[in-house]
Amino acid sequence: MNKPPSRRKKTTPAASNDSTLPNDLVEEDISPQENPATATINVTAVEVPELTEQEISDRLHFERKVERAFFEAGKALTELRDRRLYRSTHKTFEEYCRDRFGHSRQKSNYLIAAADVYENLTTICCQNSGIEDLTTNGSQILPTSEGQVRPMTKLEPQEQWQVWQAAVQEADGKVPTGRVVKDVIERILERTKAPNPYHLGEVCQIIVKDNPELRGKGGCWCIVSHVGEFTCTVAMWDREYTMRIDHLKSLNYLESECQQMQEISDRISRLWEKGKLEAPTEAVLKCLGELKRPYLTEFEEKLLGFIEQEYGIVD
Known part of the structure; x- marks a missing residue:
């Protein structure tokens, strides 16, 4: 019976200074029995450059713009309504809102009321912090949507501030949801037995x-x-x-x-x-x-x- 040919492992000549191996030598160095799951993969780390002071300022500026979007909408709707700037094309503000923006008058009222709450919060925050412009203060958590402040529209400005701070704390320092804000208000009402929020003629x-x-x-x-x-x-x-x-x-x-x-x-x-x-x-x-x-x-x-x-x- 003929003896099966033996497989010999090729070696690299010791005298060679070439760091590039021939193709046949590279293939022979990878064992067919090697488990891919245990193979070592070298990953090159990519260094992410830190933000410059200007970039940090720009980021905060744009973040504040996003946060203030609903506030700007509410203030603009207030001007459109109070000055009747819709009168050249529409008889009523409701018809104008529906045709121009695709939402009801009630939605506009929500945005207008929310803008008032946001303005109260920022005004009190500036007074407490001793600063004039919150766009330069990245540590202050402010509302980012109308729904977050809707439960506070019936409260006095100082009460709005107290409720908002309590809601931020409950949300672990993040922007609280409208549900969290409402829960805070309900607990305060239960604890203080606040008066009926409605008034005659409402x-x-x-x-x-x-x-x-x-x-x-x-x-x-x-x-x-x-x-x-x-x-x-x-x-x-x-x-x-x-x-x-x-x-x-x-x-x-x-x-x-x-x-x-x-x-x-x-x-x-x-x-x-x-x-x-x-x-x-x-x-x-x-x-x-x-x-x-x-x-x-x-x-x-x-x-x-x-x-x-x-x-x-x-x-």
């Missing part, structure tokens, strides 16, 4: 929750007619209701808008007090009670005026 939205008496009224507007310690009496399109404050949500209307809604409410109440209303009339009043805006359209005004005339109600 326009609110009904939140049904667990109150069967309010079934079918979810989303309807109402006007606060009495403020208790933990409840409110509100006037709706059909009658008055007394409910806990957690069944209400403020619509953040301006004082003038609340007065407009009060006038509409009074007109509806006078009709309702007539009694024995026909079904179409009740349907119209219910529809007006579900308005998502603080005014009547031209058609709604004519329709309500016609009904008032039919039932003998004259101003």
Whole structure:
């Protein structure tokens, strides 16, 4: 029987000064039995250069711009609304917001209210820190979205500051979510028994929750007619209701808008007090009670005026 040929390992000549091995020698140095999992891989470390002072300043500047985006939007909407800069193309601010920005008037009101809270926080922070411009202070945690400050819109400026600091602390020094801010407010209210946040004449939205008496009224507007310690009496399109404050949500209307809604409410109440209303009339009043805006359209005004005339109600 012939003997199988033996495999000999080639060696590199000792006298060779060439650091590059021939291809056949390189192949022979890698053992076919070597386990790839145990192979050693050399990784070259890449050094990341530190930020320069200018880059650090630029980063902070841009971060503050991102944080202030919702604030700038709220302040701009305030100018557009208060100066009626939409009047050349739209009759109402609501129509303008919907057509130009694709969101409701309520969304605009949220942004406007949030901008006020943000301004209060930065003003108090500057006063406490002794600085004039927070864009140069990277250590101060500020809100970055409207939803984070929405729960604080009903609080006084100093209360907003205290709540925000407590929420930042609860979030381990990071920007807290709106849920964290709301939890902080609820704990403070429970601890201090803060007064009812609503006031006479305020326009609110009904939140049904667990109150069967309010079934079918979810989303309807109402006007606060009495403020208790933990409840409110509100006037709706059909009658008055007394409910806990957690069944209400403020619509953040301006004082003038609340007065407009009060006038509409009074007109509806006078009709309702007539009694024995026909079904179409009740349907119209219910529809007006579900308005998502603080005014009547031209058609709604004519329709309500016609009904008032039919039932003998004259101003």
